[in-house]
Amino acid sequence: MATSTFLSNATVNVTQGMTTTDLSDQCRSVTITVGQDPLESTAMGDTGHQFVGGLQSVEVSLEMYLSYGATEVEAILASCVGTGSTTLVISPSGTTESATNPEYTITNCMLENFTPVASTVGELAMVTATFTGGTWARDIT
Numbered sequence: 001m002a003t004s005t006f007l008s009n010a011t012v013n014v015t016q017g018m019t020t021t022d023l024s025d026q027c028r029s030v031t032i033t034v035g036q037d038p039l040e041s042t043a044m045g046d047t048g049h050q051f052v053g054g055l056q057s058v059e060v061s062l063e064m065y066l067s068y069g070a071t072e073v074e075a076i077l078a079s080c081v082g083t084g085s086t087t088l089v090i091s092p093s094g095t096t097e098s099a100t101n102p103e104y105t106i107t108n109c110m111l112e113n114f115t116p117v118a119s120t121v122g123e124l125a126m127v128t129a130t131f132t133g134g135t136w137a138r139d140i141t
Helices: 073-080
Strands: 011-016 019-022 027-040 051-065 086-091 103-111 126-132 135-139
Touching: 011 073, 027 103, 027 135, 051 103, 051 135, 073 103, 073 126
Parallel strands: none
Antiparallel strands: 011 019, 011 086, 027 051, 051 126, 086 103, 103 126, 103 135
C-alpha cells in the first residue's frame, strides 16, 4: 500500500448576505466535522440497537489571525454572529475540486459567538470561530 503525504493549503470562503470573503490568507487551521443525527430504529426481535441517519449535523472550527477593518476577520465574524444564514465553502488544498480535493459547502450555519479582542503582548492575536448547524454538501467535480 502506497503512503502519501498531504500538505494542507486550505481555502476558506465565508458568505454573509451578498458578500463573499476569502479568509484563506488569515486562517491558520480549519476543522470540519460532518455527520447525521442517529435515529433509533430498533424493532422487536433485534438483538442490538439499530440506527438510521436523521438530520445532517455539521461543525466548522476556524482558527484565524485576528485583524480589524471593513473586510477583515473581526468585521466578517461580527456580521455572522447569530444570523444562521452564513455559507462556508472550504477545500483542503486550493480551489479545484477533485477526488483528492473535495469541496465542502455548508449553508445556513450559525456563529453563536466569538472573541473580538484577544491580545497578549509579543504574540499574534488569534481568534477561534465555531460555526454549527445548517446543511453540508461534498463536491468533487
